Amino acid sequence: xxxxxxxxxxxxxxxxxxxxxxxxxxxxxxxxxxxxxxxxxxxxxxxxxxxxxxxxxxxxxxxxxxxxxxxxxxxxxxxxxxxxxxxxxxxxxxxxxxxxxxxxxxxxxxxxxxxxxxxxxxxxxxxxxxxxxxxxxxxxxxxxxxxxxxxxxxxxxxxxxxxxxxxxxxxxxxxxxxxxxxxxxxxxxxxxxxxxxxxxxxxxxxxxxxxxxxxxxxxxxxxxxxxxxxxxxxxxxxxxxxxxxxxxxxxxxxxxxxxxxxxxxxxxxxxxxxxxxxxxxxxxxxxxxxxxxxxxxxxxxxxxxxxxxxxxxxxxxxxxxxxxxxxxxxxxxxxxxxxxxxxxxxxxxxxxxxxxxxxxxxxxxxxxxxxxxxxxxxxxxxxxxxxxxxxxxxxxxxxxxxxxxxxxxxxxxxxxxxxxxxxxxxxxxxxxxxxxxxxxxxxxxxxxxxxxxxxxxxxxxxxxxxxxxxxxxxxxxxxxxxxxxxxxxxxxxxxxxxxxxxxxxxxxxxxxxxxxxxxxxxxxxxxx
Numbered sequence: 001x002x003x004x005x006x007x008x009x010x011x012x013x014x015x016x017x018x019x020x021x022x023x024x025x026x027x028x029x030x031x032x033x034x035x036x037x038x039x040x041x042x043x044x045x046x047x048x049x050x051x052x053x054x055x056x057x058x059x060x061x062x063x064x065x066x067x068x069x070x071x072x073x074x075x076x077x078x079x080x081x082x083x084x085x086x087x088x089x090x091x092x093x094x095x096x097x098x099x100x101x102x103x104x105x106x107x108x109x110x111x112x113x114x115x116x117x118x119x120x121x122x123x124x125x126x127x128x129x130x131x132x133x134x135x136x137x138x139x140x141x142x143x144x145x146x147x148x149x150x151x152x153x154x155x156x157x158x159x160x161x162x163x164x165x166x167x168x169x170x171x172x173x174x175x176x177x178x179x180x181x182x183x184x185x186x187x188x189x190x191x192x193x194x195x196x197x198x199x200x201x202x203x204x205x206x207x208x209x210x211x212x213x214x215x216x217x218x219x220x221x222x223x224x225x226x227x228x229x230x231x232x233x234x235x236x237x238x239x240x241x242x243x244x245x246x247x248x249x250x251x252x253x254x255x256x257x258x259x260x261x262x263x264x265x266x267x268x269x270x271x272x273x274x275x276x277x278x279x280x281x282x283x284x285x286x287x288x289x290x291x292x293x294x295x296x297x298x299x300x301x302x303x304x305x306x307x308x309x310x311x312x313x314x315x316x317x318x319x320x321x322x323x324x325x326x327x328x329x330x331x332x333x334x335x336x337x338x339x340x341x342x343x344x345x346x347x348x349x350x351x352x353x354x355x356x357x358x359x360x361x362x363x364x365x366x367x368x369x370x371x372x373x374x375x376x377x378x379x380x381x382x383x384x385x386x387x388x389x390x391x392x393x394x395x396x397x398x399x400x401x402x403x404x405x406x407x408x409x410x411x412x413x414x415x416x417x418x419x420x421x422x423x424x425x426x427x428x429x430x431x432x433x434x435x436x437x438x439x440x441x442x443x444x445x446x447x448x449x450x451x452x453x454x455x456x457x458x459x460x461x462x463x464x465x466x467x468x469x470x471x472x473x474x475x476x477x478x479x480x481x482x483x484x485x486x487x488x489x490x491x492x493x494x495x496x497x498x499x500x501x502x503x504x505x506x507x508x509x510x511x512x513x514x515x516x517x518x519x520x521x522x523x524x525x526x527x528x
Contacts, residue, residue, distance in 0.1 A: 001304045002385040003138065003174035004371065008032050011172030014043040014134030016127070018069065018158070019144025021052045024423040026142070026178045026303075030054065033140075043134060045127045047072060047119075048144065049418060050448075050490060051483045060126045063485055066418050067148055067405035067520040068117035072124065073157040074402065075113025077164055078105045079128035086132070087166030095163050095395040104399040116402060118485075132165045136172030143180060144420070147518040149406045151510040156398040163395045169386040179303035181427065182293070186301030189357070189372070190350070194225030198354040215353050218336060227514035228254065229506060236263035244271040246323070247290065251279035252428035252496050255516040256471050256506035273326060276430050279496050289320040296322040298343040299365070301372070304383070307360055308369035405520040406508040407470075409487070413522035415453070416488045417469060417503060420519075425494040433494065445495040446479040449525065450486045454478065457525055466526045467491065469503040475528065489523060 008015060009032035023030030030053075036042040037057055046058040047069075055061040064072050080086050081102060091098050110121035131137045139162055145154045159175055167173040179185050191198040201208040203224050213220050226234065232254060234240045243264070254260045264270055264283050272284040281287050293300075294314045301307045316322070324346060328338035340346050344362050351358050356373035359381075364370060370381035386395075409416055424442040425432040432438045447467050449459070459465055461480040466473050467489070476491060476498045484490050493500040503523065509516045 001174065001176040001178075002168060003171070003176055004304045004306075004383040005029055005032065007172050007174075008138060008140070008176075009036050010040075012036060012042055012134075012136050012138040013172060014045070014130055014137040016045040016047070016131050016137065016139045017054060018047040018073075018139070018141050019146070019154075020140055020142035020178055021048065021050070021144070021420065022140065022142075022178065023053045025180065025421050027423070029140075029178060043130045045130055047127070049485070049488055059130060060123050062117075062119040062123050062127060064117040064119050066416050066488060067150070068402065069145060069148070069154040070150060070157050070400055071108065071113045071116035071402040072119060073154075073161055074105055074108035074400070075110050075117070075119075075121075075124045076128040076131070077101075077157075077161055078108045078113070079110060079125050080132045080161075080164055081105055083129070085129065086164050090166030090168075091164065094389065095397055097397040097399075098164075100399045101160055101164075101397040104401060108402075131161070131167075134167075136170065137162075137165060137167040138172055138174055138176060139167070140176045140178055142178045144519060146177075146510075146513070147515055148520065149508050149510055149517045150403050151515045152512040153400045153403070157400050159395075160397055160400070163397060168395070169384065169388070171384065174384070177303070180421075182302065183300040185303055185305060186299065186307070189301050189305075189354070194227055194230075198350065199356045212353060215349075229509050229514055229516060232260055232263045232506070235267055238266055241267060242269035242271075243267055244273065245280055245284075246273045246327075247275075249274075249278040249280045249428040249430055251283065252499055252501065253493065254506070255501050255504040255518060257499055257502045258472055259506050260501075273323065274430070275320070276434070278428070278430050288326050289318065290323050290326065291316045291320045295320070296324075296343070298322075298324070299347060302369070305371040306369035307357065307365055307372060307374075309362065309365050406517055407505060407521045409522045413469060413524050414487075415523045415525065417467070417521050417523035418488065418490050418519045419493050419500040419504060420490065422492050422494060425492070427494070429494040429496070442492075444477065445474075445492055445498040445500070446477045447525070448479045448481050448484045448490040450484050450488070451480050451482060452486045453489075453525075454480045457527065459525070459527055464528050466528055467503065467523060468526060469505075469521055469523045471505060472502040474498045474500070474502055478525075489525065493518075 037044045044058045045060050046055045047062040049066045110124040114121040139158055162168050162175050197212050209220050250260050270284045271286045272281040273288040273290050274281050275290050275292050295316045297312050298310050299307050300310055331338045359374040359376040359379045371383050374381045422442055424438045459478050463478050465478045467476050491500045504518050505521050
């Protein structure tokens with residue numbers, strides 16, 4: 001997030017949610033947004049293919065066709081440009097390349113955009129005016145925006161919208177991606193991405209690489225690593241022989257599970273480090289028992305970049321050990337000694353090699369976390385990014401044209417299938433489906449079907465149906481509901497026995513971020 005969570009409750013005068021079912025997937029943030037709307041009069045814009053809970057209190061709700069985010073956003077920006085609502089001072093003083101974007105936006109009139117995305121032109125106009133005229137406008141998005149073959153284009157379009165209106169660098173504004181898990185931000189900060197070292201320092205930068213070679217006393221590759229889709233595909237082709245899976249469950253979470261299953265079977269060695277015997281761990285040659293968050297010390301960095309202390313409250317059972325000990329021992333045994341005595345010693349190394357963490361310490365974050373960047377020991381942290389200038393100097397506008405999703409409905413598969421998360425379960429259900437209370441609320445998967453479509457298919461609520469795509473099929477209960485529009489169906493990915501990712505495609509993904517297109521594929525429903 002460029003801004004802090006509390007600003008969504010206290011400072012934002014308009015909030016634009018796109019591709020985020022916030023009350024279900026980020027309940028605390030959803031609660032803060034609801035409070036701001038109800039008690040402070042903040043305006044709310046919701047854009048989502050499903051009529052999510054927050055759509056009920058929105059000033060304008062735009063139910064768009066899955067995968068048409070760019071067309072919708074360009075339509076809003078066309079209104080802002082043609083009606084003179086753009087922040088000319090911000091554009092001229094703090095950005096570049098706006099002229100190229102303006103050329104692209106000319107044809108994206110609300111009527112033109114409406115024909116693509118299905119949102120009435122007047123609603124596009126209304127949403128654009130609310131956001132552009134707000135004193136402080138904030139944009140929030142999640143994986144509904146990113147999990148597309150055009151995910152990077154979608155995010156760039158959101159950034160264009162924020163820059164065009166000057167909604168960056170001040171309280172209550174910003175471009176705010178809501179992270180899906182508790183330490184995703186921290187993992188990325190530490191270099192758990194194939195193209196960067198900690199603090200997003202490029203692997204291909206020779207000067208950066210030399211710094212880390214000196215710090216770690218080892219020669220490092222000048223080449224970028226592999227993304228998850230690359231790893232699975234290379235394992236499938238026999239190019240990768242061994243794989244260690246750490247706190248992940250690709251046998252439920254990755255697209256086209258038949259393909260994943262075959263790829264993992266071809267490995268000579270599969271090692272899984274986890275807290276439960278997941279579906280992936282059941283295929284492993286070696287399972288290393290890790291510990292939960294309550295059984296270890298360390299830090300988490302949350303969605304607002306706040307680095308926070310985590311303290312051990314429970315003694316690990318049996319042979320389970322903290323992850324850092326397992327990884328350090330493994331590294332030592334294969335030839336690179338890691339002789340750390342504590343997580344705090346590791347954090348001190350992090351400070352030395354990670355400029356944005358340099359001013360942090362266990363002592364400073366003892367009672368409340370500090371948001372990075374925090375470059376020095378007397379720096380207060382940075383709750384709002386891009387205040388005086390962008391990290392690259394001027395903010396760069398990107399001209400983005402709309403592109404259709406890779407797989408569209410046809411005569412054989414006439415429906416659009418999208419997937420996502422439930423309030424009651426977390427990721428692949430490894431923990432939540434072992435909770436009797438949570439499992440009682442949602443014990444099995446469903447597919448949401450519009451009443452008109454249900455009538456056409458001759459199915460009724462709670463009837464078991466077969467949901468089919470080109471990759472495979474699952475048997476699942478139909479939930480007849482108006483939350484989804486006619487022609488779109490939605491299912492959850494938490495349930496291994498009716499796994500949504502049997503259906504999703506691994507053939508295509510975003511060319512930059514390499515994110516699979518989980519949110520759009522062609523499907524059909526059959527009666528059983």
